Amino acid sequence: MDVSRAINGTARRTRFRPGAEARCRAGIAMRLLAGVGGGYAVAALFTMALSIGLPMPRAEAVLTATMASFAIYAAAIVWAFAAPGVLRAWAGMAAQAALLLLALFLLEGYLP
Amino acid sequence: MKDGFRQSMAWLHTWAGLLVGWVLFAVFLTGTAAYLRPEISYWMRPELALSRPGPENAAVAVAAMQAMAPDSPSWFITLPNERETVTRVFWRDPKAQGRRFRDAVLDADTGQPVAARETLGGDFFYVFHFQLHYVGVLWGRWIVSICTMFMLVAIVSGIITHRRIFADFFTFRPGKGQRSWLDGHNVCSVLALPYHLMITYTGLVLFMLMVMPWGIDRAYPGQRAAFNTEAFGNAPPRQRAGTPAPLAAVTPLMEEARQRWQGGRVGRVIVQNPGDAHATIQLIRAESERLSYNQQSLTFDGTTGALIHDSGDSGAAAEVRGVMYGLHIGRFAGPLLRGLFLLSGLAGTAMVATGCILWATKQRQQAARRGAAGFGTRLVEHLNIAAIAGLPLAMAAFFWANRVLPQGLAQRGAWEAHVFFIAWGLCLLHPLLRRGRRAWVEQFAAGALGFALLPVLNALFTTQHLPATLARGDWVRVWFDLGLLGCGALLGLLAWKVARHRPSAPLPRPAAVLALRSLAEAAP
Amino acid sequence: MIGLGFALAYAGFSALCLAMERHHEQVFRSRRIPPWRRLALAGGGWLLLGASALPLLQALGWGMGLVFWAGILTVTAMPLAMLLTYAPRLALALAGLSLPAGLVLLLCGA
Numbered sequence: 017m018d019v020s021r022a023i024n025g026t027a028r029r030t031r032f033r034p035g036a037e038a039r040c041r042a043g044i045a046m047r048l049l050a051g052v053g054g055g056y057a058v059a060a061l062f063t064m065a066l067s068i069g070l071p072m073p074r075a076e077a078v079l080t081a082t083m084a085s086f087a088i089y090a091a092a093i094v095w096a097f098a099a100p101g102v103l104r105a106w107a108g109m110a111a112q113a114a115l116l117l118l119a120l121f122l123l124e125g126y127l128p
Numbered sequence: 129m130k131d132g133f134r135q136s137m138a139w140l141h142t143w144a145g146l147l148v149g150w151v152l153f154a155v156f157l158t159g160t161a162a163y164l165r166p167e168i169s170y171w172m173r174p175e176l177a178l179s180r181p182g183p184e185n186a187a188v189a190v191a192a193m194q195a196m197a198p199d200s201p202s203w204f205i206t207l208p209n210e211r212e213t214v215t216r217v218f219w220r221d222p223k224a225q226g227r228r229f230r231d232a233v234l235d236a237d238t239g240q241p242v243a244a245r246e247t248l249g250g251d252f253f254y255v256f257h258f259q260l261h262y263v264g265v266l267w268g269r270w271i272v273s274i275c276t277m278f279m280l281v282a283i284v285s286g287i288i289t290h291r292r293i294f295a296d297f298f299t300f301r302p303g304k305g306q307r308s309w310l311d312g313h314n315v316c317s318v319l320a321l322p323y324h325l326m327i328t329y330t331g332l333v334l335f336m337l338m339v340m341p342w343g344i345d346r347a348y349p350g351q352r353a354a355f356n357t358e359a360f361g362n363a364p365p366r367q368r369a370g371t372p373a374p375l376a377a378v379t380p381l382m383e384e385a386r387q388r389w390q391g392g393r394v395g396r397v398i399v400q401n402p403g404d405a406h407a408t409i410q411l412i413r414a415e416s417e418r419l420s421y422n423q424q425s426l427t428f429d430g431t432t433g434a435l436i437h438d439s440g441d442s443g444a445a446a447e448v449r450g451v452m453y454g455l456h457i458g459r460f461a462g463p464l465l466r467g468l469f470l471l472s473g474l475a476g477t478a479m480v481a482t483g484c485i486l487w488a489t490k491q492r493q494q495a496a497r498r499g500a501a502g503f504g505t506r507l508v509e510h511l512n513i514a515a516i517a518g519l520p521l522a523m524a525a526f527f528w529a530n531r532v533l534p535q536g537l538a539q540r541g542a543w544e545a546h547v548f549f550i551a552w553g554l555c556l557l558h559p560l561l562r563r564g565r566r567a568w569v570e571q572f573a574a575g576a577l578g579f580a581l582l583p584v585l586n587a588l589f590t591t592q593h594l595p596a597t598l599a600r601g602d603w604v605r606v607w608f609d610l611g612l613l614g615c616g617a618l619l620g621l622l623a624w625k626v627a628r629h630r631p632s633a634p635l636p637r638p639a640a641v642l643a644l645r646s647l648a649e650a651a652p
Numbered sequence: 653m654i655g656l657g658f659a660l661a662y663a664g665f666s667a668l669c670l671a672m673e674r675h676h677e678q679v680f681r682s683r684r685i686p687p688w689r690r691l692a693l694a695g696g697g698w699l700l701l702g703a704s705a706l707p708l709l710q711a712l713g714w715g716m717g718l719v720f721w722a723g724i725l726t727v728t729a730m731p732l733a734m735l736l737t738y739a740p741r742l743a744l745a746l747a748g749l750s751l752p753a754g755l756v757l758l759l760c761g762a
Contacts, residue, residue, distance in 0.1 A: 295672065297668075297729070298669050298675060298729070299674065299733075300733050300737045301737070302737060319725075319726055319730050319733065320730075322722040322725075323722065323726060419719070451715070455719065464654065465716075465719070465720055465723060468720070468723030468724065468727055469723065471723075471726070471727050472726050472727075475726065475730065
């Protein structure tokens with residue numbers, strides 16, 4: 017499975033190390049979790065923030081945000097698998113989520 | 129680095145597509161059939177004659193509902209149009225079991241339930257393609273939505289993976305094994321790419337408030353009705369008054385709607401609280417007239433007939449959603465454009481099929497080098513046969529059931545669906561007994577026979593056979609029978625192609641021996 | 653109008669194909685395309701493709717016209733890909749015929 021090794025960010029032509037296969041599977045599982053779970057969280061936060069933040073009538077904002085959310089979700093999944101390393105994938109996802117969460121709190125007026 | 133990116137996208141494309149490929153195949157094929165929903169329904173009710181939609185249909189339907197469901201709090205009436213010759217009604221019945229809805233198909237001219245066999249008609253494929261069968265409505269919709277999300281990811285990663293998208297635009301090299309499958313997959317995907325992207329994304333948008341409810345929950349906590357009013361200009365619902373009052377005549381309201389819409393037709397009528405002083409009659413414009421599915425509607429007071437609400441024009445975002453909705457269901461399309469949608473849908477079906485087969489072919493070649501095919505490869509091959517060759521066969525069985533099942537059978541419509549799934553289930557078992565190519569050929573051939581014999585069956589069991597319909601000029605039935613023959617011919621061609629196929633790329637000797645051995649092992 | 657759209661799209665795709673070595677070889681049995689001819693074919697192809705949208709937009713308006721155009725691009729490109737593989741000469745002949753046929757259809761009002 018040299019492809020999966022490549023997406024783990026390690027060199028493709030590494031010599032065999034015990035546990036490499038297991039590590040590779042774990043990497044894929046972590047990316048999957050980042051993409052499917054983290055990506056959905058990012059898309060959901062994005063939808064929430066835009067629904068109350070867009071400068072247009074409330075219903076229009078909800079529709080716009082929800083319609084766009086699937087593009088965000090797809091992009092997040094692609095990012096989770098495109099990022100050079102598992103850590104980077106998770107870090108990118110977490111940064112996005114944190115930014116959106118902050119925006120959401122600001123919009124809701126929880127923070128000064 | 130760049131290479132690593134492409135490779136990881138290729139990996140994502142492969143697995144996102146393969147894991148749900150068989151569901152996507154079924155959704156694509158039945159969804160494509162759903163473009164012909166009214167025609168299928170018409171063909172499946174051979175007792176019906178072609179009636180002409182007229183201005184009195186609405187009054188007839190309302191009178192029928194008053195007789196059939198006077199106590200119901202709401203009636204939903206779909207009027208006949210140039211494609212659908214019957215009036216379809218459903219209503220809320222507080223006494224009914226389950227979803228508390230009942231429905232009926234009425235003769236447009238008399239308002240009597242049509243004297244036709246009980247059948248699911250084209251609705252079966254339509255409903256199956258977004259909520260499956262046997263599983264609950266919500267389960268089905270969630271499963272299909274998740275698979276659609278996989279599809280979107282597969283499309284995006286596929287575009288990124290395909291590095292020579294323009295150079296390979298028209299390339300098809302037949303008879304070269306894996307490469308031919310790749311070419312075929314590319315041609316089906318790239319040439320109809322706008323359609324694939326459109327149908328996938330709009331499919332997600334259809335159920336977006338179920339899949340992604342967070343925006344609406346945040347902006348409208350617990351007030352979906354308020355959202356509907358603001359977003360789509362629906363009239364706010366009226367509470368029942370509790371005092372009886374007769375319903376206003378509907379025909380003058382139809383005339384008023386026609387004038388307000390500059391000749392536009394009414395497609396549906398919704399009556400709330402009929403017989404109550406707070407009744408409303410909502411007239412909804414026919415969806416075949418506009419690209420956008422956003423309903424233009426007029427709401428009248430149900431007793432005085434005074435206009436109380438005009439949905440007017442919706443905002444930009446609501447209009448975008450309406451256009452997406454409209455594009456997905458394609459009801460605005462005239463015959464020619466519907467043909468284009470149908471062909472694009474078939475291209476999508478072929479795209480999924482070739483993708484699944486490509487994976488299996490690749491694995492088989494690797495297996496030939498290694499020695500034996502693993503369990504995964506054999507499982508995929510098995511499911512490929514059951515889905516790609518089996519589903520058309522099951523669809524033919526569905527049409528057969530419509531003609532052959534006895535008229536008086538209880539739950540006849542449900543049994544049509546049972547026959548469909550029994551046939552499909554047999555297709556799933558069949559490759560256990562007949563391995564590999566033999567299973568492909570037999571299922572394709574059986575499907576071809578099933579479709580090709582349908583017009584014959586039609587002549588045996590009904591009076592609506594091809595010569596008769598041709599003589600009468602009943603073109604919908606004529607085209608449908610010809611289309612069935614066409615499906616039969618296509619499946620026959622596939623069967624013949626598979627049967628004649630010889631793996632062309634000559635393998636080096638030891639590998640060839642190994643491949644032969646694995647083939648011999650695969651055979652029973 | 654719609655017939656003209658079909659014809660222009662088919663001719664455009666054919667020209668673009670002929671500007672590619674692989675398909676040039678399929679039709680003319682030679683991979684070498686003189687540079688001026690390649691330029692003319694590619695430019696003409698894109699022009700014809702763009703032009704194929706015009707009759708549809710004119711006849712059907714922006715929304716429906718664009719939808720129709722996308723559909724036409726798909727269903728003209730697919731048979732072309734098949735024809736190039738199995739009957740390349742026929743693909744060329746159809747491309748040559750498509751423009752006059754489109755004009756005739758236009759005059760007939762289709």
